[in-house]
Each structure stands twice: as C-alpha cells, then as structure tokens.
Amino acid sequence: MSSLLMAGLLFTPLAxxxxxxxxxxxxxxxxxxxxxxxxxALSLALWAWVAEQxxxxxxxxxxxPPLGIGLRVDGLAVTFVxxxxxVGAACGLHAGLYLDPSRPWQRYFWPxxxxxxxxxxxxxxxxxxxxxxxxLELITLAAVGLVVLGGAxxxxxxxxxxxxxxxxxxxxYLLGVALLYxxxxxxxxxxxxxGAGSASPAASFALLIMLFGLAVKAALFPxxxxxxxxxxxxxxxxxxxxxxxxxxxxxxxxARVWLELGxxxxxxVVGVLLGVAGSAAVCWGxxxxxxxxxxxxxxxxSSVAQIGYLFLLFPLSHGVxxxxxxxxxxxxxxxxxxxxxxxxAMFLAAGNLILSVRSKRVEALAGVSRYxxxxxxxxxxxxxxxxxxxxxxxxxxxxxxxxxxxxxxxxWWAAVLLVGGLLAAAYVFRIYRxxxxxxxxxxxxxxxxxxxxxxxxVLALLALGLGLVAEPVLSVLGLPFGGEVLSP
Amino acid sequence: xxxxxxxxxxxxxxxxxxxxALLSRDLFRAVVMFIAFGLLMSLAWVRLRAxxxxxxxxxxxAGLSGVLFLDAxxxxxxxxxxxxxxxx
Amino acid sequence: xTSALLYVLAGALLCGGGLAGCxxxxxxxxxxxxxxxxxxGVFLLLVGLPAHRHGSDPVTHALVLTGIVVAVAATAxxxxxxxxxxxxxxRVSLPTGRQEDR
Amino acid sequence: MIERARQALLGAACLLFTVCLxxxxxxxxxxxxxxxxxxxxxxxxxxxxxxxxxxxxxxxxFRSYDTLLEIGVLxxxxxxxxxxxxxxxxxxxxxxxxxxxxxALLRLFLPLLVLLAGWLLWAGSSRPGGAFQAGAxxxxxxxxxxxxxxxxxxxxxxxxxxxxxxxxxxxxxxxxLLGALDGRAFLAYPPGLAGALILVIEAGLxxxxxxxxxxxxxxxxxxxxxxxxxxxxx
Numbered sequence: 001m002s003s004l005l006m007a008g009l010l011f012t013p014l015a016x017x018x019x020x021x022x023x024x025x026x027x028x029x030x031x032x033x034x035x036x037x038x039x040x041a042l043s044l045a046l047w048a049w050v051a052e053q054x055x056x057x058x059x060x061x062x063x064x065p066p067l068g069i070g071l072r073v074d075g076l077a078v079t080f081v082x083x084x085x086x087v088g089a090a091c092g093l094h095a096g097l098y099l100d101p102s103r104p105w106q107r108y109f110w111p112x113x114x115x116x117x118x119x120x121x122x123x124x125x126x127x128x129x130x131x132x133x134x135x136l137e138l139i140t141l142a143a144v145g146l147v148v149l150g151g152a153x154x155x156x157x158x159x160x161x162x163x164x165x166x167x168x169x170x171x172x173y174l175l176g177v178a179l180l181y182x183x184x185x186x187x188x189x190x191x192x193x194x195g196a197g198s199a200s201p202a203a204s205f206a207l208l209i210m211l212f213g214l215a216v217k218a219a220l221f222p223x224x225x226x227x228x229x230x231x232x233x234x235x236x237x238x239x240x241x242x243x244x245x246x247x248x249x250x251x252x253x254x255a256r257v258w259l260e261l262g263x264x265x266x267x268x269v270v271g272v273l274l275g276v277a278g279s280a281a282v283c284w285g286x287x288x289x290x291x292x293x294x295x296x297x298x299x300x301x302s303s304v305a306q307i308g309y310l311f312l313l314f315p316l317s318h319g320v321x322x323x324x325x326x327x328x329x330x331x332x333x334x335x336x337x338x339x340x341x342x343x344x345a346m347f348l349a350a351g352n353l354i355l356s357v358r359s360k361r362v363e364a365l366a367g368v369s370r371y372x373x374x375x376x377x378x379x380x381x382x383x384x385x386x387x388x389x390x391x392x393x394x395x396x397x398x399x400x401x402x403x404x405x406x407x408x409x410x411x412w413w414a415a416v417l418l419v420g421g422l423l424a425a426a427y428v429f430r431i432y433r434x435x436x437x438x439x440x441x442x443x444x445x446x447x448x449x450x451x452x453x454x455x456x457x458v459l460a461l462l463a464l465g466l467g468l469v470a471e472p473v474l475s476v477l478g479l480p481f482g483g484e485v486l487s488p
Numbered sequence: 489x490x491x492x493x494x495x496x497x498x499x500x501x502x503x504x505x506x507x508x509a510l511l512s513r514d515l516f517r518a519v520v521m522f523i524a525f526g527l528l529m530s531l532a533w534v535r536l537r538a539x540x541x542x543x544x545x546x547x548x549x550a551g552l553s554g555v556l557f558l559d560a561x562x563x564x565x566x567x568x569x570x571x572x573x574x575x576x
Numbered sequence: 577x578t579s580a581l582l583y584v585l586a587g588a589l590l591c592g593g594g595l596a597g598c599x600x601x602x603x604x605x606x607x608x609x610x611x612x613x614x615x616x617g618v619f620l621l622l623v624g625l626p627a628h629r630h631g632s633d634p635v636t637h638a639l640v641l642t643g644i645v646v647a648v649a650a651t652a653x654x655x656x657x658x659x660x661x662x663x664x665x666x667r668v669s670l671p672t673g674r675q676e677d678r
Numbered sequence: 679m680i681e682r683a684r685q686a687l688l689g690a691a692c693l694l695f696t697v698c699l700x701x702x703x704x705x706x707x708x709x710x711x712x713x714x715x716x717x718x719x720x721x722x723x724x725x726x727x728x729x730x731x732x733x734x735x736x737x738x739x740f741r742s743y744d745t746l747l748e749i750g751v752l753x754x755x756x757x758x759x760x761x762x763x764x765x766x767x768x769x770x771x772x773x774x775x776x777x778x779x780x781x782a783l784l785r786l787f788l789p790l791l792v793l794l795a796g797w798l799l800w801a802g803s804s805r806p807g808g809a810f811q812a813g814a815x816x817x818x819x820x821x822x823x824x825x826x827x828x829x830x831x832x833x834x835x836x837x838x839x840x841x842x843x844x845x846x847x848x849x850x851x852x853x854x855l856l857g858a859l860d861g862r863a864f865l866a867y868p869p870g871l872a873g874a875l876i877l878v879i880e881a882g883l884x885x886x887x888x889x890x891x892x893x894x895x896x897x898x899x900x901x902x903x904x905x906x907x908x909x910x911x912x
Contacts, residue, residue, distance in 0.1 A: 007858030014750060014851055018844045021757060022837065060743045061857070061865040067719045069743045108761040115754050122747060130639055134747045137646050141653065141751055145758035148657060153664040160604065160657050161670060167611055167650055168598050174643065175591060175618045175699075181636070182625030182706045185714050205702040209695075495579040499586045506590055506616075509609050510597045522609050529616055532583055536623055537632040539806035540733045541640050543798070547814040548648050553612065555821050556895060560605060560655050564662055581707060588703050592696030599688045621703070628707055630714040638736035642748045645810055645887075649755035652894035656759045672681065 002486060005046045006058050006073070009081065012039050013118035020110035025101040028110040032096070035114070036089040043078070043085035050078045051476045056486040057127065064485070065128065065188035072127035072189070073486075075479040076333065080124040080252065083337055087244045087344050087459070088117050094348050094455045095237035098355070105150050109238075112149070116142040116241065123249045129177045129187045132253050133170060136217065140166040143246050146238045147230050158229035165216055165226040169250070172213025179206035193260040204265045210257055211270060217250035220274070220311055221281030224304045228288075231300035236351020239296065243303045244344035248336050251310050255332070262318055271314035278311030279416040286423030290430060294360045295350050298427055299343070302386060305420060306339045312401055312413050320408040327407070330474050331400030337473070338393025338466050342385035345459035349379040352452055356445045362430070366437035371445050374453045376435055381460035383428035388421045393466025495535060502528050515564070519557045526550030584624040590617030602669040604658045608651060615647045728872025729803040737808065738876045742865050746854065749847050749883060756843045756890035763897035784826050791819035799884050803873065809846075809880040813887025820892035839893065846886030850879050 016035040020028035050056075055074035064070065092113060099106045119138035126132045144166070148159035181187055183202055184195030196203055216223035227247070231239045262271065285305030292298045309332075316328035352375040357364045368376055385392035398417050405413040466473070505528060508521035526549035533542035594617055597610025619640045626633040662668055720732055720740075727735035737745050795815040802808030853875050857866035867875050 003861075003863065004858060007855060007864040010864055011851065011855050011858070014746075014847075015855075017750075017753075018848050018851065021753075021840050021844055059863055061739060061867075062863045063723075063740050066716050067723060067740050069741055105761045108757055111757055112754065115750055118750065119747070130642075130741075131744055131747075134642065134646065134744050134751070137650070138747050138751050138754070141650065141754040141758070144653070145754055145761070148758065149761065151660055151664075151762045153661065156657055156661040156664065157670060160654070160661060163650070163654055163657065164598070164607060164611070167654075168595070168614070171611070171614050171618055175621065178618060178622035178625065179702060179706065181622070182629065183709065185626070185630075185716055187635075200705070202702040202705040205698055209699075492579060492582075495582050499582045502586050503589060506593060506613050509613065510593060510601075510606070515603070515605060518606060518609060522612070525613070525616075532586075532620070533623075536580060536583055536620075536627055538623055538637045538640070540637050540808070540811070541619075541623070541644070543806060543811045544641055544644050544814065547811055547818060548644055549612075549616075551818050552814055552821070552891060552895075553648060553651055555818075555825075556652055556655050557605070557609070559895070560659055563659050564605065564668055584703055584707065585700075588696065588699045591699055592692060595695060596689060596692035599692060600685055625703070625706055626714070629709060629711050630717065633714065633717060634720060634732035635716055635736055635741075637733045638741060639744075641733070641737060641810055642744050645748055646751050648891070649752045649894075652891065653755040653758055656762055656894060656897060660762055 002046065002049050002053075002056070003058075005042055005049065006071070006486075008042045009039070009046060009121060010118075012042065013114045013121060017111045017114035017118065020114060021108075023107075023110075025099075025107040025110070028107060029096040029101075032092055032110050032113070036085075036092050039117070040085045040089055043082045046073070047078045047082045047476070050075060050479070054479055054484075056484055058125075058486050066186040066191050069128045069131050070188060070190075070485075071125040073125060075476045077124045079333075079337070079473065079477055080248075081121055083340055084117065084120045084124065084245055086462070087340050088113075088120075088241065090455050090459050091237045091240045091244070091344060091348070094240070094351075094452060095235070097449060097452050098237055098351060099235065103150065109146065109149060112142050112145045113241075116146065116246070120245055120249055123253060126253075127189050129180065129189060129192065129257075131187075133174050133177060136170055136173070136250065136253065139246055139249055140170065140217075143242055146241070147234045149235070149238070154229075155233050158226075158233045161226040162230040165223065169213040169215075169217035169223075172216070173210050173253075176206040176208075176210030176213070179203070179209075189256065189260050193264070196261050196264040200265070203261065204267055207257065207261050207265055207267055208270055211254055211274065214250045214254035214257075215274065215277070215311070218247050218254065218310075219304060219307055220277050221284055221304065221308065222277070224281060224285070224307075227304055228297055228300040231303060231347075232294065232297045236296070236347050236354070239300070239351075240344035240347035243300070243347060244340040247303065247307055248310075248340060251307065251336070255310075255313055258314060259317065259329075262314075268315075268319050271318040274311045275315035275413065278308040278314075279413070281305060281308030281311070282416055282420040283423070286420060286427060289427040290423065293362060295354060295362050295365070295431070296347070296360060298362065298431065299346050299350050302346075302424065302427060303339075303343055305424070306335075306343065306386060309335050309398075309401070309417070309420065312405070312416070315410060316401070316404045316408060316413065320404075324404050324407045326478070327400050328404040330477065331397050331404060333477055334393055334397035334400065334466070334470060334474070338385050338397055338463050341459050341463035341466065342382040342392075342394065345378055345382040345456040345463060346386070348456035348459065349375050349382065352448050352456065353379070355448050355452075358446065362434050365431065365435040367439035368435040368445070369432075370438075371443045372447070374457065375448070376432075378453070378456040378460045380428065380432065381464055382456070383424070383431075385460070385463040385466075387424045387428060388417070391467040392464045393470065394463070396467040396470040498528060498531060498535065502532060515561050516558075519554070519561055522557060523550050523554035526554060580624050580628040583620050584628060587617045587620030587624055590614070590620065593617075602672075604654075604661075604668055604670065608654050608658070611654075612647065612651060615643070619643055726872075728867065728874075728876055731802065731804050731806070731808075733806070734802050734808050734876070738879060739867070739872060742854070746847075746850055746865070749850065749886070752887060752890050753844055753847050756893050759894040759897040760839065760843075780826050781828075784823060784828065788819050788823055788828075791815060791822070795819070795884065795888075799880055800877075802880060803877065809883040810887060812880075812884035814891065816884060816888025817891035817895070820888060821895055824892075824896060839889075842889045843886060843893065845889075846879070846882035846884070849882035853879060 289301035594614025
C-alpha cells in the first residue's frame with residue numbers, strides 16, 4: 001500500500017510534466033487540475049500513513065544504501081510533502097486563472113511547474129547527499145525557467161542573477177559532498193553521520209562549504225541579492241511558489257546536513273556565524289521592505305527577512321540541551337510552514353492587487369480598501385502571520401524560538417525576534433496606509449474573478465489557523481523514527 | 489617515474505589553459521583556451537582510469553560546449569538589435 | 577598511486593580559480609567559463625580523492641557523468657539566456673549598483 | 679571605491695577558500711588506504727544488475743533515480759530553450775553553406791557519427807560508453823550538420839520536437855513505474871529483464887539527449903528580424 005503511494009508520489013509530478021509539455025495551455029491546465037488533486041490525495045494518504053504507522057526508509061529500485069538510494073520518509077518529510085501539495089495546488093489553480101493563455105510561451109508554465117514540484121518532493125524525501133544535489137539542480141533550473149518565462153529583458157536579468165548564484169551554491173555543496181565521500185566512503189546521510197563520530201578537519205571544512213553554498217541558494221544575507229529581483233519580476237503565482245517553497249528546499253538540506261553532522265564536528269562557530277547572518281537578514285530585509293516603492297518588491301524583501309529567522313536554528317541547536325534543540329527545531333519548522341502559507345498568500349494577493357490597480361507601485365493602491373476589500377484582507381491576514389501576532393502560525397513559531405533562546409541563555413536572539421516583528425508590522429501597515437488613502441468617488445479598479453481572490457484568502461486563513469493546530473502538526477514531526485525499511 | 493613526469497606536465501598544461509581561459513583579454517582566445525582545457529581534461533580522465541568520463545568530456549566538454557561557446561562569442565560580436573554594443 | 581594526487585591538487589586549484597572567476601568577473605560569458613572550470617575542479621576532486629585512497633572507484637565515475645550532464649544543461653541554458661539578454665539590451669554583463677525601480 | 683573594496687574582499691575570500699581546501703585535501707590524502715565497503719558491495723551485486731560494466735550498472739540500476747532526475751534537468755533546459763526561441767522556424771538560412779565539397783564530406787561523415795553513437799550505446803553494457811556519450815555524439819553530429827546548413831525540419835518548435843525531447847524520459851519513467859505496479863519498488867526492474875530494459879532506456883535517452891542538446895544549440899541564436907520587445911508586460 002505505502003509502496004504504491006510512494007511510487008505514485010514520485011511518478012505523478014514527472015509524468016504530468018511530460019503530459020503538460022505535449023498539451024496546449026488550456027488542456028494542460030485541465031490535466032494539471034486533475035494531477036494536483038491526485039498529488040494532494042497521495043500526499044494526504046502518505047501523511048496519514050506515517051502519522052499512524054511511523055516513518056520508514058524506502059529503497060529505490062530495491063537497492064539498499066550505500067549502493068542504492070534510500071528515501072527517508074519521516075514525519076518532517078511527509079509534512080513538507082503535504083505542505084508542497086497544498087501551496088503548489090493553490091499556486092497552480094491561481095496561475096491557471098491568472099496567466100494569459102494567448103501568449104504562446106505560457107504553455108511552458110505547466111511542465112516547469114510540475115518539474116519544480118517533482119524536485120521539491122525529491123528534496124524533502126531524500127536521504128542521499130548526491131541525490132540531493134540533483135534534486136536541488138532540478139529545482140533551480142525549473143525555477144529559473146519559471147522566472148524567465150516570456151523572456152523580457154528585466155526577467156532575463158533577474159533569471160541570470162538567480163541562475164549564477166544558484167549554480168555556484170550547488171557546486172559548493174557538491175564540493176562538500178566530494179570531500180565527505182572521500183572521507184567516509186558513503187553518500188547516504190545516515191552513513192556519513194555514522195562515520196563522523198569524531199571531529200575531523202576535512203569534514204568540518206566540507207560542512208562549512210556545503211552550508212555556505214546552501215545559504216546562498218536560500219538567499220541568506222549577504223548572499224540574498226539575487227532574490228528580490230527574481231521574486232519581484234516573476235508572475236505572482238511563480239513568485240508565490242519561489243518564496244513559499246523553493247528557498248525552503250535549500251534551507252531544509254542545510255538543516256538536514258547540520259543536524260546530522262554539526263554535533264559530531266563541533267562546529268559551534270559556524271552555527272553562531274549563520275545565526276548572526278540570519279539576524280542581519282531579518283533587520284536588513286525588513287528595512288529594505290519598508291523602503292521599496294513597488295508592492296511585489298516589498299513582499300520579496302520581506303522574504304529575505306523571514307528566511308533570516310530560519311537560520312536561528314543553527315546556534316540554537318548546537319551545544320544546548322536536547323529539549324532546547326528540539327524546541328528550536330519545532331519553532332523553525334513551524335516558521336517554514338507558516339511562512340510558506342503566508343508568503344504565498346501574500347504574493348497571490350499582491351498579484352491580484354496589481355491586476356486590479358494596473359500598476360506595481362505602492363502608491364497606486366490608494367482607494368483599494370474601499371473597492372477591493374477582499375484581496376487587501378487576505379494580504380493583511382498573511383501579514384498578521386509574518387508579524388508573529390497570535391493566533392497565527394508565525395506567533396507559535398516565534399514563541400518556540402523565543403523560549404529556546406531564553407532557555408539556552410542566548411537571549412540576544414530573542415531581541416532579533418522582537419525587532420523583526422516590529423519592522424514587519426511597519427511594512428505591512430505601510431501597505432495598509434497606502435490603500436486607505438481616499439480617492440475619487442467612482443470605482444476605477446478592475447475586479448478580478450472571485451476565485452482568484454479566494455485562493456490567497458484560504459492560504460492566509462491556513463497560516464493564521466496554524467497556531468491553533470500547532471500541537472497536532474508538531475506531534476507528527478516529532479514521531480520517533482525507527483529507521484525500519486519498507487518492504488513492498 | 490616517466491609516468492609521473494607526464495602527469496605533472498599534463499597538470500601544468502591543465503592549469504595553464506585554465507588560467508588562459510580565465511584571464512585572456514580576448515574572449516575568443518579565452519574560449520579556445522577553454523576547449524583546449526576540455527581536451528586536456530579528457531586526457532586527465534584517461535590517466536585517472538575513468539574512460540567513461542574521458543569519452544563524455546571529449547564529446548561534451550570539449551566538443552559540444554566548445555561549439556556552443558564559440559557560437560555565442562561570434563553572436564556577441566555582432567551588433568544587437570536592442571541597444572548599443574558595450575565593450576567589457 | 578601518486579599521480580592521482582597530482583590531479584587532486586589540480587582540482588583544488590581549479591576550484592579556487594573557478595570560484596574567484598565566478599565571483600569577480602563581470603562578463604557573463606567569462607563567468608560561465610569560470611563556472612565550468614569550477615565544475616571540472618570539483619569533479620577532479622570527486623574522482624581523484626577516492627582514487628588516491630582506494631584505487632579506481634566506478635561509483636564516482638557515474639556521479640561525475642551525472643554531474644557533467646547537469647553542468648552542460650545549465651551551461652547551454654545560461655548561454656541561451658545570455659544571448660537573448662544581449663539581443664534585447666546590448667549588455668554582456670549584469671548592471672551593478674542600486675536597483676532602481678523600473 | 680566600495681566596488682573596489684568588495685572585489686578585494688571577495689578575492690581574499692577566494693584565496694582563503696583555496697588555502698583551506700588544500701589543507702582539507704592534505705588531511706584526506708593522509709588517511710589510511712583501505713578496502714572500500716562500497717566497492718565490495720558494487721562487485722558483489724554487479725552480476726544482478728543486468729549489465730557487466732560497473733559505471734552503467736550504477737547509472738541505470740543502482741542509482742537510477744539520480745539519472746532519472748538528471749534527465750529531468752536536461753528536459754527542463756531544453757524546454758526553457760525552446761520557450762525562448764521566438765522564431766517560427768529554427769533554421770538560419772544565412773547558415774546554409776553552398777560548398778558542395780563540404781556537403782559531400784558531411785554526407786559521408788554524419789552517418790559514420792550516427793553509427794559510432796549506436797556502437798557506443800551498445801558497448802555501454804559491457805565497456806565504457808553508454809547513453810550520455812551516444813546522445814552527446816548525436817548532438818555533435820546534428821551541430822555539424824547544422825553548421826553546414828543541412829535542413830532540419832524536425833527542429834521546428836512543434837509537437838514533434840516536444841515529443842522527441844521527452845521520449846527517453848517517458849520511456850524511463852514508464853519502466854520505473856512498471857516495477858512499482860508489479861509489487862516491487864519504484865525503479866526496480868523485473869528479474870531477468872534488467873539488461874534488456876536498460877538497453878531500451880538507453881536507446882530512448884540517447885535520442886532525447888541528442889535532441890535536447892541540439893535544440894538548445896539551435897534555439898540560442900536570435901534571428902535579426904525578430905522584434906526586440908518580444909517579452910510580456912512583466
């Protein structure tokens with residue numbers, strides 16, 4: 001049963017990519033809706049299976065690691081698979097209505113979208129270092145393709161920036177893999193983790209260089225410069241996918257590698273460095289978001305800031321008691337989920353607002369609060385989660401991180417959480433203030449179809465409600481992972 | 489011993505062509521250096537007893553990438569439609 | 577096997593040089609060349625280090641073949657983007673400095 | 679001034695990186711030589727893989743998931759390439775050379791290259807060679823033919839080109855699913871059929887790899903008559 005689920009989960013996105021490449025835009029849209037439903041059902045079934053029976057290893061092709069590639073299907077992985085299905089389906093549905101089918105290149109959105117989905121699933125489930133490299137490259141190229149769709153000059157510029165940053169990041173990661181393989185003779189994460197029993201200088205350097213590459217791919221300050229142009233120029237559903245899911249993939253790999261190798265290699269300095277960079281990202285990203293003249297750039301810079309929080313995991317999970325580390329891990333996981341939901345909601349809502357006011361600038365939003373309350377409401381709800389106000393998922397995440405930082409005696413990270421929340425409130429309210437400006441009496445705006453407005457609203461409500469269901473979500477994450485192998 | 493000398497020579501040539509590809513003032517020359525680098529890499533793979541990679545490197549690294557780059561260089565030398573050509 | 581060691585050294589130096597090229601060179605085509613050199617350096621280390629320790633390792637050969645194909649796909653894609661960018665704007669390097677709003 | 683400082687900083691960082699890398703490498707090469715567990719496993723299971731060449735066995739059986747995703751990467755690159763090619767016919771009439779000698783030479787040379795690709799493909803199961811090398815050789819043959827101006831109607835961006843791009847990928851994917859439907863794991867081959875199926879996959883892959891690389895080469899040029907502002911309102 002679960003073997004078929006796994007096969008379906010891996011097969012569907014790739015097969016739908018092929019299918020959609022062969023179909024025209026409208027037919028591919030129809031096929032994609034079916035595919036999204038299928039993928040959603042499969043993800044949900046797998047999540048329920050793991051929640052009930054516990055996680056397992058899945059050996060692809062029947063070959064056990066280290067010779068073959070094993071997938072690690074644990075609570076965290078299936079939660080992210082489910083999150084991908086949710087956000088991916090929302091963005092896909094939005095894109096089906098948002099993109100203009102008359103443009104000949106839009107048909108390539110669907111195959112790229114499915115390839116991206118396949119890459120994301122591959123990364124969440126991966127248990128093999130080299131497989132992770134290929135999965136990351138799959139994501140990168142699909143994401144670059146989505147950014148550049150249409151091939152206008154600003155999109156090309158943003159895509160080239162993104163492509164080079166991501167490629168260098170991938171090669172840095174691969175270099176680390178090469179060094180680890182030379183030392184431990186294994187490519188599976190578990191095998192390398194077992195090998196790294198004692199501190200080894202080469203392995204420490206490998207870890208450092210891998211984290212460096214992945215931090216660039218996750219747009220951690222100061223390697224963030226590629227993100228705002230790429231996420232700002234892409235069409236709204238694409239930006240939502242990129243900000244909501246793609247940057248998280250690189251962070252996820254970094255966290256996986258860190259939790260496997262960091263403790264053994266005594267890399268406390270690296271952890272603190274990443275924490276400092278994350279804090280700088282929170283401040284600088286929020287400050288820039290406050291100053292951007294364009295609506296989507298505000299949201300994109302906010303992503304830079306929100307990604308910064310994730311990197312607090314590194315100092316808060318090293319050299320601290322087990323319980324504190326677990327708290328930090330839970331907090332960061334909640335932050336990943338709530339930011340994925342909230343930020344994709346925000347980008348989709350921003351796309352709707354841009355569609356309505358026919359301008360990308362913040363000032364053009366004047367009068368929106370009166371005539372387009374729904375899109376603005378979704379935007380604001382998502383903002384609540386970004387600010388970290390209760391009962392949102394963002395609040396639960398920051399609460400856990402706050403507790404972890406106080407319990408570990410590293411109170412200065414708590415200050416970062418506070419400042420970041422205040423700045424987030426400032427840039428969200430800036431949008432609100434602009435939209436409450438009164439304009440002439442008549443309604444000058446284009447009104448997007450209701451279904452376009454409902455999708456971000458649903459996502460924002462999910463982000464808001466996440467804080468209320470944080471307990472059950474975290475309980476699946478914390479499932480004990482025995483490491484038994486699934487035998488079909 | 490002779491083999492070691494040969495390997496040393498090959499490595500020096502590799503690094504020299506790589507430096508040429510990075511530092512040549514003329515773009516065309518840099519690309520030619522890069523193609524030479526690809527051919528030498530394929531020899532290096534033979535010496536590392538990896539004939540599969542040697543084949544792939546000779547066809548892809550030196551051949552295909554080389555043609556792609558040369559084609560691109562000749563394209564970048566033409567005037568673009570959009571704006572004035574900019575020297576590097 | 578000491579000759580593998582020579583190639584490992586060459587690989588490490590190529591990594592350094594390639595990275596420097598990727599970060600410091602502005603011309604997009606040259607940057608792409610540097611990226612390929614960096615890739616070659618990584619591949620040399622990936623094959624050379626185990627070869628030095630244990631002798632020829634077919635697993636690394638397969639990994640490098642995969643890596644080469646990924647690299648050539650990325651290179652070809654980047655070339656398409658660079659050429660189109662040049663066609664539309666006449667630029668061969670990305671502008672630096674503050675992002676103005678368009 | 680700031681730019682200068684930035685460059686100096688980056689340069690210093692690269693230098694530091696190289697030094698650290700060399701230092702790490704020094705540690706690694708000083709490790710004791712020992713029999714590697716993975717190599718033992720590889721030779722132990724090689725007879726069951728359906729091919730006798732270890733690299734092919736790793737690529738298409740033991741670690742076939744990597745290869746599947748990697749072909750996905752190639753397909754993406756090809757897709758993005760043709761999505762940016764705005765010309766209706768991907769043929770450059772200016773390139774058509776009229777040199778009869780060159781044509782005659784190519785007429786001799788191209789079939790040879792294709793034959794060589796076929797041989798590489800066949801040899802891959804027992805000797806160095808395989809789908810990538812064969813595919814790349816096919817692409818090289820195509821590039822040569824194109825440079826000489828041979829007509830290549832199949833490169834028009836249409837259903838045929840798209841189908842060709844994903845042919846190998848779909849074959850691979852379907853065979854991968856076959857294993858799962860049959861009660862084994864995803865990507866597992868039915869017992870006894872591994873060798874034959876690997877050859878089928880490789881044949882499809884080399885055709886598609888050749889086509890993708892060729893399509894990327896061909897879609898790179900921008901025809902001069904094309905409008906400069908072909909993009910969408912961003």
